[in-house]
Amino acid sequence: MAGKASATPATYSPSPTGHRKKRPPTLTDSDWIRPDGRTVHQCRPAFLRTGAVNSASGSAYAEFGNTKVIVSVFGPRESKKAMMYSDTGRLNCNVSYTNFATPNRSQAPEPKDLSSMLHKALEGAIILKSFPKTTVDVFALVLESGGSDLPVITTCASLALADAGIMLYDMVASVSVSCYGKNLLIDPVSEEESYQDGSLLITCMPSRNEVTQMTVTGDWSTPKIHEAMQLCLDACSKLGKIMRTSLKESASCPHD
Amino acid sequence: MRDLQLSLNKGQSVRLERALEQLESLSSKANSDASVTVADDISVNYEDAILKGHGTVEMDGRLVATLCGVVERVNKLVYVRALRARYKPEIGDIIVGRVIEVAPKRWRLEINFSQDAVLMLSSMNLPDGIQRRRTAIDELNMRSIFEESDVICAEVRGFQHDGCLHLQARSQKYGKLKKGQLLTIPPYLVKKRKQHFHYLDEYGIDVILGCNGFVWVGEHVETRDDMAEDLSNKSEPSSVKSLNTMSDDEAEETYTPPETRQNICRTANAIRVLSTLGFMITVEVVVEIVKLSISLNLDVHEMLGAEFYVLVAEKEAERRSLLTKRR
């Protein structure tokens, strides 16, 4: 990853206007200090790069704070399994963690679960009809787990798919928030995640305004969900722009 | 005995039990000891030369059943009529099946038999209705006639030398079934009759009781004569294509009208109730149950409630006792 001058990490924090009235200015809100010094609605700087793996049809590297993910995409290629006739293509996703991704080896989340979540998040964005009878494989490797892993994986995978020239309806951006008492923390790090009261994750296609994946855990009231969704959607659309920029960059200055 | 999985209250279970007891007493008593299970001896008079039929095997000079069922004797033939089992095809049976594969010159269909059935391109009338050699173009266009998952109705042609069960659809009444729902019931509840296609004109629906236990309940379609068939089929492939891509509003226009849908669902639920209770399904009984539900002013989904099951059982007991009296 030889950093280029233009590759200054961009941030995609949502603008606070959308939810100001929902948030009474409590003391805790402004005084809140997050482990990495961000404010509650400030996202980690996003560093995105395509073309990380030469042998793959498309690949991307994402670094959001300490969360570092590499995704490679292979295909469309012939399905390995003898499948029944189908006029649409297939998507195969696999997420794995390196042994050193987490401080404690056993802490890594269930990769099978993440794989199926990733599959669901991407499936709706890919024009599967464009490659009938064939399979696209998406392999994600988490180099370092620093919190909000799944959103970063999803975002990075979408970039890799675009890099591989797979037809997409739109880019897929993903953002999660943690609920901590009354506060919503966007883009939580591992430490915050382990103490959260609840979390909300949204994966969406920003320019189509469609949500492809959404999960909520913990106890939420409807207005709170509404607020959190707005927050995430706003961040997603900004993240989408960053993704676009990084794609354009790689298109304008091709790899040597 | 298989549990009905209904939450009956005390009164209902007493009534159901009573109805079933009545049914039991009504069933021909002479036949009650004809029931056999696997490995039961079948008593035969060995002096007569007998032919051992389906579901029997000879063992140490005795005739033994290999199935659970009822012993039937037709002249010298002794066989066990199986009850719950997969479909056993007989030539000329009218069946409903689902296409699972489009293979070279043939379709493979799931028909609840131990193998898939085969419908050859050459065993069916082409949309243009002209008898002619099938060309390579016809082969390429097979998917425009039937594609995977289509429900079709056909007739059993018989086992061919390759050991496969072949079907044929050489009449306008056979072919693709659209706009309706497919139900599966145990084949032993379908009685083989001359007529398996039923048009219930007061409800505007078609009921096809396939011998294989696949039952189609759908919006009525006029059997078109060859000329009309010709025209409608020409426009069909394009209309199907456009259905796939049309917007919600357009799709809504092609939906079955609510009254017909109500009738389809009512009939389907009548069949579901009868089949759960294990009663023989004929179009007369089905219509009777539909009428019963209408006369009680029940919502369609209430037909699957416990009370209606009890009512149907009582109704059936009443019907059969009337039949026996008349005899």
Place this chain on the structure above:
Amino acid sequence: MIFSKVKGVLADEVLDLPTQCPSSRTPPPPSPVTVQPPASSPLDFEVRLGIAGKVVKRYSFLIGDPLMVGLSFGEKNFIKGGIAHDLRTDGRKRLTYRPIFVETGVIPQASGSARVKMGATDVIASVKAELGKPNPSHPDKGKVSIYVDCSPTAEPTFEGRGGEELSTELSSALQRCLLGGKSGAGAGIDLSSLSIVEGKVCWDLYIDGLVVSSDGNVLDALGAAIKAALSNTAIPKVQVAANASSDEQPEVDVSDEEFLQFDTSGVGRHYIVDATTEEESQMSSAISVSINRQGRICGLTKRGGAGLDPSVILDMISVGKHVSEQLINKLDSEIAAAEACDEDNEMDS
């Protein structure tokens, strides 16, 4: 069995406990299990379960490969039309559930168990409590783990590893709804009630689901079964006390889990609940929401790949809330009936 672990952890306090053999012939020990210490025991282990929850779920769900239940174009259109006209293929309205059939105490060896049937969908849930060590980061809380297995009896394709994908999906969806946030807030099960000695001993609850037969909406059925199993669960309340009032019936504590499912069909403009397998095969996406008695959302999963407008999701949540109230009441009465029936049987035997 359960108690053998006590010896390792609390050797000083605990002397001996009766091991319950999975006995034969004689009718199984009725649950709630009464654990009576032997007279010689200087300690009394009186037993009480503490689960105080509050969750409701609603769920939707896409099963397996749509090719498995391939429907023809005409049938698909018929299903969609039915949803549009508010008359589904079995006559239900969009927001009508199939009749739910609950049976409790089906697995006598477990601390609590239940079987739930909705149409041809049939699932079993069991709750087992074992003594364990609390997680160092949450010393005052017990642990709960949820696993779901899909038996090949339900679907031949679940053979071997075929059911694993679905099992994982179901397990994680249930975990999301029942276990709440990492801090334990908003969990369906009050984890602190599972604590025995802070930092030393706690109850580990193992919740296992088994799909015996599937005809759509397995997730909801599992949710209902887990709720019923938890309300059927009696866990020993371990007290370090010396008197032996051992014939006191252990109290059964109920967790107020409710689950409710919520689907959107491919048509997009209408939502349906409790989809059958055929309807599920036509769903482009679905939202599973869990809502508690107070009407708050305790978990949500979107299923199916197709995108949804955020406003649609919010709309579905509000419809779900509405439906959940009815479902909670219906389930409550079913569970009460099942438990009454269960007790009757115990008295008979």
Place this chain on the structure above:
Amino acid sequence: MEYVNPEGLRLDGRRPMEMRQLRGEIGVVSKADGSAVFEMGNTKVIAAVYGPREVQNRSQQLNDQALVRCEYSMANFSTGDRMRKPKGDRRSTEISLVIRQTMEASILTHLMPRSQIDIFVQVLQADGGTRSACINAATLALADAGIPMRDLVTSCSAGYLNGTPLLDLNYVEDSAGGADVTVGILPKLDKVTLLQMDAKLQMDTFENVMQLAIEGCKAVASYIREILLDNTKQLEFRRGV
């Protein structure tokens, strides 16, 4: 440990030659072609049969007979102490094989060439004798599916503890370390089709124990026959003419 007390009663109060309570029910999985639950005391097993149907994997197709397959699985909650076992461990594979071979010997496979029959057995509660319960459940399910069979297959186990032959061991007796003989018979043909034993026994003791197990099998067979006959009669009279 004393498995038979001086009064001649076993831990659960049975006499040595006494079987646990049997319960069978047909038709528990509506989607399957045949299904049944079989209980022997606290051991409870569900069996579901799918088929005969088209062979799913064409390369396995047999041109002169049906392909019989079997999978045995245990629910996580089936045993006393909860364990999460991976699917397809050695024990499951072995039992699957035993059940498949035993059932295959009885099914008239040559009547259903080029087809496939799947037998899935799911243990809900294990309290000794799961093998036997699985075979008995599978017999019921196959008969319910209308699959032609030479004869019913029934199975029962017997053991030898404290110098006494014991019929139908439960989990505690089974794990006591004594001999455990599982027998499967074709009751009509009066043939043994399955015989398995752990540990060692004197030749003459073995004969006694095996004879006891065979008696158990016969008792199971008459119970299964009763259920099937009742079921057949019910189906027939309900169907009407």
